[in-house]
Amino acid sequence: MIILIGIWGVIMNDNIKRAFLFDCPIDLVTYEKVLSCTDSWILNNDPKTRLIFAQNPEKVMTSLENKELNKALNQADILIPDGNGVVWALKKQGYKLEGRVTGIDLMHKLLKQAQQLSVGVYILGGKEHVVKKAVDKIKEDYPNITISGYHNGYFHDTEKIISDINSSKASILFTALGSPKQELFLTEHVNKLSVNVSMGIGGSLDVISGEVKRAPKWAQNLKLEWFYRIVTDPKRMKRGLKIPKFIVKVLFKSH
Ligand code: UDP
Numbered sequence: 001m002i003i004l005i006g007i008w009g010v011i012m013n014d015n016i017k018r019a020f021l022f023d024c025p026i027d028l029v030t031y032e033k034v035l036s037c038t039d040s041w042i043l044n045n046d047p048k049t050r051l052i053f054a055q056n057p058e059k060v061m062t063s064l065e066n067k068e069l070n071k072a073l074n075q076a077d078i079l080i081p082d083g084n085g086v087v088w089a090l091k092k093q094g095y096k097l098e099g100r101v102t103g104i105d106l107m108h109k110l111l112k113q114a115q116q117l118s119v120g121v122y123i124l125g126g127k128e129h130v131v132k133k134a135v136d137k138i139k140e141d142y143p144n145i146t147i148s149g150y151h152n153g154y155f156h157d158t159e160k161i162i163s164d165i166n167s168s169k170a171s172i173l174f175t176a177l178g179s180p181k182q183e184l185f186l187t188e189h190v191n192k193l194s195v196n197v198s199m200g201i202g203g204s205l206d207v208i209s210g211e212v213k214r215a216p217k218w219a220q221n222l223k224l225e226w227f228y229r230i231v232t233d234p235k236r237m238k239r240g241l242k243i244p245k246f247i248v249k250v251l252f253k254s255h
Contacts, residue, residue, distance in 0.1 A: 024060040052199040054103035056083030057246035069180040072187040084223040089250040120148030125176025126205035128152040133209035173198035
């Protein structure tokens with residue numbers, strides 16, 4: 001059931017308030033709210049697979065041009081306010097939210113939850129050596145976790161991957177195919193999946209495996225992680241430039 005409530009957005013199932021920035025949905029959630037939803041989805045073993053995606057200025061800008069991505073985002077159960085830019089823009093437009101819910105931190109909290117609930121996790125995505133290193137690191141950091149399975153993100157036989165995920169009996173699927181690939185993949189195949197919840201985690205396996213460093217604290221504190229990423233990886237320039245465009249749009253155009 002979805003009820004319209006004006007500037008405050010819409011109230012979704014699970015009592016989540018959904019806001020919109022230029023027609024792009026973002027949920028006004030905290031870590032606690034997301035974890036209480038995943039806890040009940042897992043414990044109730046609901047047959048519906050729930051999807052969690054992370055929202056940042058780059059994705060908002062991409063979804064303005066990419067209707068398929070916009071549709072996929074609208075189908076998600078939770079869209080976390082991952083980027084500093086979306087938190088700033090939402091507050092500027094009068095929405096109330098506590099702060100960021102970052103994809104990487106939420107992933108760690110979900111790994112901890114999976115360990116506490118004794119349910120399995122499946123990791124999909126990244127290059128072969130990256131996903132292997134990430135799985136080793138997760139096992140080291142969460143010694144009682146059950147990794148039900150994993151696979152790199154460069155596959156052709158989608159049905160085989162889905163069957164592997166389902167037969168692993170994992171409850172949580174972390175999907176790291178980058179954006180918008182992971183959002184399109186998950187919304188297309190969600191009805192065939194039997195996991196309770198899947199989260200799109202972008203490049204998080206690169207960070208967990210140590211292949212890519214998370215932006216240093218100074219860049220995080222100055223809210224310049226995006227700028228740090230462009231400088232350290234100039235291939236990201238085109239994507240990174242969507243952020244200043246987003247800022248201009250928020251400042252000068254109405255939503
Ligand atoms: N990736 C993948 N399969 C693909 C394309 C990308 O597994 O077909 C992985 C890639 O190896 C990397 C991640 O997806 O680990 C993309 O990272 P990026 O930083 O671009 O993602 P973002 O967080 O920006 O969406």
